[in-house]
Amino acid sequence: MKEQKRKLLPTMVLAGVISLTAITSACGNNNNAPDNANASKEPSNTASAENTNAGSEAKDVKYDPPITVTYLRPWGPDVKFKSGEDQDNNVHTKWALDKFGIQLKNQWIAPSTNNAFETKLRLSLATNEKMPDIISYRGDFTLVRELIDSGRFVDAGELFDKYASQVWKDAMNEDPTVWYPYMEDGKRIGIPILDYAYNGDPVMWIREDWMQKLGLSAPKTLDDLEKVMDAFTNQDPDGNGKKDTYGLAIGFKNWINTWMSDAGWIFGAYGTMPNQWNKTADGKLxxxxxxxxxxxxxxxxxxxxxxxxxxxxxxxxxxxKAAEDFTAGKAGIVVGPHWMPAWPLEDVKKNNKDAQYKAYPLPAGPDGKVGRHGTSNSNGVVLINAEMKHPEAFFAYQNYLFEQYANPQVGGEFENGLAEGYDWVTVDGQVKTDAASTGGYAPEKYTLTFDGARxxxxxxxxxxxxxxxxxxxxxFEKKLxxxxxxxxxxAAKIVQEQKDSVLPQMFTGAPTKTMQTSNDILGKMEKDTFSQIIYGKAPVDSFDKFVEKWKSSGGDKITQEVNEWYQSVSGGTK
Structure with missing residues (x-):
């Protein structure tokens, strides 16, 4: 499935859009990894080295004299440094040097805002400038494909199999499909940066004070939900004597199936998810x-x-904007992730101090089906330069974070956080991790993979x-x-209880040949048809004509191409 300068189809980015420090700034992991490698040891500098002791060998590396690992990653405005520290000189770079003899060095620095990083990196590619040892990136998947297609990055899957620790491999194996976007002819060119699962999966948030006032029961089906919405619309739940409230806050300016205030779960109640490729019972998309x-x-x-x-x-x-109708007291229901109490749901109490809200499971459709969009287990990629002299150095570094930081043990190096005086401090003998005590420093944001290890x-x-x-x-549990x-x-408990209802986006590859020529036309046709039907400007049966036209205008060919891609990657992942 080779095509020149392909561009990756953007997938749902929910957790990448919202980062909740209170939930996701986890501490370290379990096993102690020794750093007592022989000073005279010269680790291999190619993927085909004779070193076969995999993760343990990479874990034990300490370089003497130290080596420099150059890298690139976008730096967001949320990254905060202490006075005298910066991207190349901070508590984390000092730790990496002391622990592994690895000096982390930005090849150049560009912010994540206004496409500054993407523009500079594309210019570097176009002018054939030397690439760094490592590129860590989250953002425009088109740029990722351009990097992969440049041929300047190694088959990272082979390196991962050779050097990754078992803790890291187990985490990756929770969902092997995270490799799919970064595969090329069966090779895993990029290493997915793992993120927390289900972080953007939706639950139903309902004004509990309205429910109690009107004597309503928890809606378990769409029919039940309709009764609740009818009451919220017609029975004056806010008690102001006006007919100025309604049932469900949704917005589909950006589309039906989005990260918040969406309607994808309504389609899920009928066994499908719009605007994405779903897996059928016979294993096709x-x-x-x-x-x-x-x-x-x-x-x-x-x-x-x-x-x-x-x-x-x-x-x-x-x-x-749709969620604002809920917080303004206009709507009684909004659907979105479990973390919405952190933002924006608490705003409802600014307008009504007595307002209450509660999470409920998504309702079932007529056939008992419940369906929701899923959240990818990855949020970014690491690419390793084919000319990197010591690729095992990255694995020594990342293995340790997975083993010691992702889920730290009592008494471990990262029991309280990544660095004392930064994400944790001791006040009157008590460990404090809140921003008011620490100053809001988050050294996990200094790491090569943005969040340390998850x-x-x-x-x-x-x-x-x-x-x-x-x-x-x-x-980890105490901090959460x-x-x-x-x-x-x-809400998180509900997400877990309904995890079998997830309908994940199954196509995460580059746009197929026909997509490149037909997607804009097909997308406009789809949006126009859906909008016309929802607003009652076209009959529901007009959907049948839309489907026929979609298929004949390239849809059938795209379906064939998508399934060819799926077979190529699903058969090639280890």
């Missing part, structure tokens, strides 16, 4: 927007719009455990308990 389930979901949305349960401005609302399943599992009232025993409010814990 189909485009969710052209299925019979989408037609049924559109009929439901049309009915709800005609009854006043949805905002008339839904087509103009983006995700944030085990995808760990965060949500711990939140669910805490929601059940179980004792927090590990450093201190930083996570109860509504968030309860």
């Amino acid at each position: 189909e485009y969710g927007s052209v299925t019979e389930g989408s037609k049924k979901a559109l009929a439901t949305l049309q009915s709800w719009m005609s009854k006043g349960y949805l905002p008339t401005e839904a087509g103009l609302y983006d995700e944030t 085990i995808p399943s760990l965060n949500m599992q711990v939140l669910s455990k805490l929601a059940n009232g179980e004792e927090a025993t590990t450093p 308990k201190m930083s996570t409010p109860q509504p968030m814990l309860e």
Whole structure:
């Protein structure tokens, strides 16, 4: 599946859009990794070296004399340094030098804002400038494909198999599909940067004070939900004597299936997910927007719009604007991630100090189906230069973070955080990790992979455990308990309980040949048809003509190409 200068189809970026320090700034991991390598030892400088002791060998490396590892990564405005420190000289670079004899050095520095990093990197590629040893990146997948297509980066999958520790491999194996976007002819060119699983998966948030006032029960099905929305629309739940409230806050300016205030779960109740490629029972991929389930979901949305349960401005609302109707007290329901109490739901109390909200499971459709979009286990990629002299150095560094930082043990180096005086301090004999005490420094943001190291399943599992009232025993659990409010814990538990309802985006490759020529036309056709049906300007049966035209205008060919891609990557991942 070779194509010149291919561009990767953007996937849903939910957790990349929102970063919640209170939830996701985890501490380290378990096993102590010795750093007593023989000073005279010269680690291999190629992927085919005779060193076969895999992760343990990379873990034990300490370079004497020290080596320099050059790298590039965008630096966001949220990265804060102490006076006298910067991207090349800080508490983390000093740690890497002391621990491994590795001097981390930015080849150049550019901010993540206004595409400054992307512009400079593309210029470096175009002028054939020397690439750094490592590129760590989250953002424009088109740029990732340009880097992969340049041929200047090694088969990182081979290096990973050789040098990654078992802790890191186990974390990666929680979802092997994270490799798919970075594969080329069966080779895994980029190493996915792991993130917390389910972090953007939605639950249903409902005004609990309205529920209690109107004597309503928890909605378990779409029919139940319709009764709740009807009451919120027609029974004056805010008690102001005006008909100025409605049921569900949604916005589809950016599309139906988005990271917050979306309607994808309505389609999920009919067994599909729009605007993405879903896996069928026979193991093939189909485009969710052209299925019979989408037609049924559109009929439901049309009915709800005609009854006043949805905002008339839904087509103009983006995700944030739609959620503002909930916080303003206009809407009684909004759907979004478990972390919404951190932002923006608490704003509802600015308008009404007595307002209450609560997380509920997503409702089932007529056939008992529940469906929601998923969150990828990865949020970025690491590319390793084919000319890097010591590629095992990156694995020595990252193995240690996975083993010691991702889920630290009591008494371990990172039990309280990454660096004392930065993300944790001792005040009157007590360890403090809150921003007011620490000054808001977050040294995990100085790391090559932006967050240190994350085990995808760990965060949500711990939140669910805490929601059940179980004792927090590990450093990771204790930190989450201190930083996570109860509504968030309860929502996380619901996310875990409904995890089997996830309909993940299955196509994460570069746009196929036909996509490159037809996607814009097909996308406009889809948006126009869906909007016309939802607003009642076209009958539901017009969906059938849309499907026919979609297929004949390139959709059938794209479906073939997508399935060819899927077979190539699903058969090639180890």
